[in-house]
Amino acid sequence: MIIVDTALAKRAEELKPLQVGLFGAGFMAKGIVNQVTRYTPGMRIATICNRTLSAARDAYHVAGVPDDMIVECTTAAQLDDAIRAGKFAITSDIQVMVEAAGIEVVIESTGHVEYGAKATIASINAGKHMVSMNVELDATVGSILKDKADKAGVILSGCDGDQPGVQMNLLRYVQTLGLKPLLCGNIKGLQDRYRNPTTQAAFAKQWGQTPNMVTSFADGTKISMEQAIVGNATGMKVAQRGMIGIEYKGHVDEMVDMYDLDQMRELGGIVDYVVGAKPSPGIYVFAEAQDKTQAHYLNYGKLGEGPVYSFYVPWHLTALEVHISAARVALCTDTVIAPIGRPTVECVASAKIDLKAGETLDGLGYYMTYGQCENYDTAVAENLLPMGLAENCKLKRDVPKDQVLTWDDVEAPTDSLSHALRAEQDALYN
Numbered sequence: 315m316i317i318v319d320t321a322l323a324k325r326a327e328e329l330k331p332l333q334v335g336l337f338g339a340g341f342m343a344k345g346i347v348n349q350v351t352r353y354t355p356g357m358r359i360a361t362i363c364n365r366t367l368s369a370a371r372d373a374y375h376v377a378g379v380p381d382d383m384i385v386e387c388t389t390a391a392q393l394d395d396a397i398r399a400g401k402f403a404i405t406s407d408i409q410v411m412v413e414a415a416g417i418e419v420v421i422e423s424t425g426h427v428e429y430g431a432k433a434t435i436a437s438i439n440a441g442k443h444m445v446s447m448n449v450e451l452d453a454t455v456g457s458i459l460k461d462k463a464d465k466a467g468v469i470l471s472g473c474d475g476d477q478p479g480v481q482m483n484l485l486r487y488v489q490t491l492g493l494k495p496l497l498c499g500n501i502k503g504l505q506d507r508y509r510n511p512t513t514q515a516a517f518a519k520q521w522g523q524t525p526n527m528v529t530s531f532a533d534g535t536k537i538s539m540e541q542a543i544v545g546n547a548t549g550m551k552v553a554q555r556g557m558i559g560i561e562y563k564g565h566v567d568e569m570v571d572m573y574d575l576d577q578m579r580e581l582g583g584i585v586d587y588v589v590g591a592k593p594s595p596g597i598y599v600f601a602e603a604q605d606k607t608q609a610h611y612l613n614y615g616k617l618g619e620g621p622v623y624s625f626y627v628p629w630h631l632t633a634l635e636v637h638i639s640a641a642r643v644a645l646c647t648d649t650v651i652a653p654i655g656r657p658t659v660e661c662v663a664s665a666k667i668d669l670k671a672g673e674t675l676d677g678l679g680y681y682m683t684y685g686q687c688e689n690y691d692t693a694v695a696e697n698l699l700p701m702g703l704a705e706n707c708k709l710k711r712d713v714p715k716d717q718v719l720t721w722d723d724v725e726a727p728t729d730s731l732s733h734a735l736r737a738e739q740d741a742l743y744n
Contacts, residue, residue, distance in 0.1 A: 345633025454702030475635030
């Protein structure tokens, strides 16, 4: 953060703010626009690309941008003119934003797998660095997208503020201390795989979010996507299908003896979560010392006698932190979190209700499926259906409640970019 704020201060002093393009205008996007526009010298959300232009305009209004400073653009040239004039552009065309010369880095905030795939591929092809909040896309086809970004010479990164990026920041700190990470964990307040948009409607309304997004938090899909991308960024695996998911009301510091040390070592570390623990809604990393001298100084620093030591961050501040990632990527060429190659963890689709042949599966956080983590090798061996690709698949046979779906259970859509990318990823790594 010290490096990032110094880099942004330099841009502000030079009157050359970092020009950022933003995909999406929903709950998270509004927070990002407000944070950058009001409180981040040296950076501008210069453009919002959203399928509904009125929502993009509203996102700027929330941040206090007057309507006469907002310009609707249908070409990249118009968008560049708006940037030079110090105005704020809105567009519904992905290509218009990514082809604008003045945009230095883009943020993807939609959480929609298919749209996110289109936006990400367009950004890579246009030579734009991207910060992605779209863990759903990353967990599904992140490895192939990272491979394409590397070949194009651009950075594709996850973000600060969301649990995976916060875990990775802490993991890097622990590794810098010379310790060996054993577990990356996520702290949840609730886990109920059978929640749906009807049960979550009131909570969603309270916070101005969509019911299906809130449902994906409650039914375990979101946390499974998040921990899958942490696994794929570190090489860690899961201890069992669905993760262990201990329910514990105390502090995570008190959990250091609750995991199988030999299993964590054997798997090269695990990703997991806890329900009900403090500090919520934070994250934790468990690690071990590599010699007696390290252990001595860890004990001196009040972290205990080991062999497992607890490190944690008590918060993740989502939209208040995402802009930090844009500066890290564009000004410091630093990746927050990204796959390291062949996946190690998959988020697989499971039946939330009894499913019937002929039905078409709905999307993430809806009524028919929930996601849970499985080790990638097992998912491949059992031909399991990735949760991020379940939407719009047609069932070929009945699937009982809580059974994991396979590719053999469904007929997949043939006109989907995300499915095509997944086929390319499978061909590359299997």
